[in-house]
Each structure stands twice: as C-alpha cells, then as structure tokens.
Amino acid sequence: xxxxxxxxxxxxxxxxDAVAMVLRSDWLTQGPAVERFEQAVAQYCGAAHAVxxxxxxxxxxxxxxxxxxGPGDLGWTTPNTFVASANCLLHCGASVDFVDIEATTLNIDxxxxxxxxxxxxxxxxxxxxxxxxxxxxxxxxxxxxRSLADEYGFKVVxxxxxxxxxxxxxxxxxxxxxxxxxxFSFHPxxxxxxxxGGMVLSNDAGLIRQVALLRSHGITRxxxxxxxxxxxxxxxxxxxxxxxxxxxxxxxALGTAQLSRLDDFLxxxxxxxxxxxxxxxxxxxxxxxxxxxxxxxxxxxxxxxxARRRQVFEHMRAAGIGVNVHxxxxxxxxxxxxxxxxxxxxxxxEAYYAGALTLPLYPGLSDMDQERVVQVLRQALI
Numbered sequence: 001x002x003x004x005x006x007x008x009x010x011x012x013x014x015x016x017d018a019v020a021m022v023l024r025s026d027w028l029t030q031g032p033a034v035e036r037f038e039q040a041v042a043q044y045c046g047a048a049h050a051v052x053x054x055x056x057x058x059x060x061x062x063x064x065x066x067x068x069x070g071p072g073d074l075g076w077t078t079p080n081t082f083v084a085s086a087n088c089l090l091h092c093g094a095s096v097d098f099v100d101i102e103a104t105t106l107n108i109d110x111x112x113x114x115x116x117x118x119x120x121x122x123x124x125x126x127x128x129x130x131x132x133x134x135x136x137x138x139x140x141x142x143x144x145x146r147s148l149a150d151e152y153g154f155k156v157v158x159x160x161x162x163x164x165x166x167x168x169x170x171x172x173x174x175x176x177x178x179x180x181x182x183x184f185s186f187h188p189x190x191x192x193x194x195x196x197g198g199m200v201l202s203n204d205a206g207l208i209r210q211v212a213l214l215r216s217h218g219i220t221r222x223x224x225x226x227x228x229x230x231x232x233x234x235x236x237x238x239x240x241x242x243x244x245x246x247x248x249x250x251x252x253a254l255g256t257a258q259l260s261r262l263d264d265f266l267x268x269x270x271x272x273x274x275x276x277x278x279x280x281x282x283x284x285x286x287x288x289x290x291x292x293x294x295x296x297x298x299x300x301x302x303x304x305x306x307a308r309r310r311q312v313f314e315h316m317r318a319a320g321i322g323v324n325v326h327x328x329x330x331x332x333x334x335x336x337x338x339x340x341x342x343x344x345x346x347x348x349x350e351a352y353y354a355g356a357l358t359l360p361l362y363p364g365l366s367d368m369d370q371e372r373v374v375q376v377l378r379q380a381l382i
Contacts, residue, residue, distance in 0.1 A: 005322040007189035018257035033249035045174030047201040049208035056185030056198035058245040060088035066210035077131040079329035079349040100346040110144040137295030139168035142178035161185035167293035176203035192258035194251035218242030268363040269296040299361040306355035315380040
C-alpha cells in the first residue's frame, strides 16, 4: 500500500515550466520574478504592499523588527503553534508570554487575551505586539483582537502561515483589515509552495519599507535614504543591520504559478474536510468546525481517550498513514521551560495537545485514500 503523508505539495507542468523559464533567463535571484510574485499576492489579498522572503520564520522576525520590537519589550502569542511564532520575539531580544486557546477553535482565546491585558495594564507591563496564529487555516477573531489592540496600544502581527487564501469576517486574510502586518508561509506542506518561502503583507508603506530594507542586509541604493550624496550608479549604503532573507526568482516563479491554482487547492481542501466530517461523525473524537472561510491547511482531531493517542498514532503509521501531531505547546519545550514556563500554565492548549492527531489533508489526496485513512483510524479506535 502507498504511504499517505499528512501533507504534500501539488506540482504541475505549469509550475515546472515557470521554474524552467527562470532557469533559462538572466536572473536567478534579485530579479523581476520576485516583484511579480509580491504584486500578485498583494492583489489577491487586497493588500497595498508585500515583501517576499526566504521563509515565514524570517517574515515573522522582520515583522517584529519593523515594529521596533527589541530588548525590554514584551510580546504575546499562542502556545498552540510552531515555535517560530514565539522565537521571532526572542530573536529581537524581547520577552515572550502566551495566551491560552479556545477549546472549540483552537485559536487564541480573545476573552483570555482581554483578561490578561487588564492584569498587564494594572501591573504596568503591557505587550508591544501580539501574534495571533490562524491554526489549521481557521482565522482568529481578528476584529476582536483589533479592538483590544486599539484600546491597549499593542501592534498585531497576524501569523497566517496556515491561512493563505482564507477569509476572515468577509475579507481575505492578508488584507490588513485588522493587522499591522500579516505573515504567510509557502513551505511545501502549506496551502501553496515556493519550496521554502514566506511573505510579509501590510498597508503601511513605512513598515513594509523597513521589512524590505532588513530583508537584504539593511542596504539601500535609494539616494533619498542615504547619508550624504551618492557617489555614482554603483553606490549603495548600509543604513541598518539587516539579514540575507531574500527569496530567489526560482522560488517566486513557482509561487506565481501556484497562486494561479490557489482557489482550486482551497476548494479541494474544503471538500475533503467536509468528507472527513461525515466519515468521522460516529467516532469517539472531537473535530474542528471552522467557518467556510478556513483554508483547511490541517485536519486536526482530538481523541476522547487521550491516553490512547500514542497507540493510535503508531498503529496508523505502521499501516502507512502519515498522521502527525500539531502542536506540542511551545511553553512545554525545554528552551521555554528554562524561562520558567511549566505544565499547567495554559491548560486548554495542553488538554488539546494530549489527544491531538492530524489526519492527511492535501489537494492530491484521493477519495479512496481518504477512506483508507478513516478505515485505519476506525480500526485503531474500536
């Protein structure tokens, strides 16, 4: 029997042709394909600006740097995410804390966020930035978060690594309706891919200029940004301490080709999610029920009997079903425990993790293979 992974990229002839065209061109990096990709994604999302980078991890780091996050500052995110959502704050020299999740959506709990903000204001220690994460492709309550941001004065970096193509309260994720900056991921397991890659979107030209500057060593060739006069057409200045976080034209060409099929990818993911809902209805597990705007990056379930999770995981892996677990709560990682976090700090995230299992979901998953996934899961549970 073929192995069924939990996720897989969908590469077609048009993707290969787009990459081959770049390979035959004069530009492999820092060329026109990157700008075309940025413009295409910004237009799709209804955002004013976009900057492509080499990973979503880099995008998160640059977003925080553009907001001026640094030593002495505090940032909050959710424990139910990949470690990059929190690490970006540490890379800036800031401190990190977390807000627990809702048991139903598995996203940041806005009521818990508000309660924590009240305590933080009373203690004189409000966050400079909050990073909500659209877990599994299901958008957070961004309007609620924006309202709190306006009241308490923090910035919002929307970690939409799972949510390319999702819609939040009627608008595309990435439109900037409720966030200062939005981050996408184009890793192969995500909705669409550039191999590795990420993007920062914003409607704030100043923030985006900072992201673009820091993406490439802090170097500018714009005379208007230089100290003193330009010495000629070759001249550049380093005006900030940046990084080499650039995306190549090869990656951007793949991304532009993938973007043309994004709506088809999303339609298939949503169809598969609905089929899972029906096929799993009688099994002892909880399913995520996001609204129609979800991008369905993942199909997570939570077993009623959490003690059986490892047994079920190993049974399915042995049967060639590449289930996974998303996520080990960040605060339980050894690095974060050394900062003082401990079990029991964020009980909703920990309770979800204890029984969590991610089932295969990707556009190329056939109905027959999906039925095999459910059959093997049923055997493991009953």
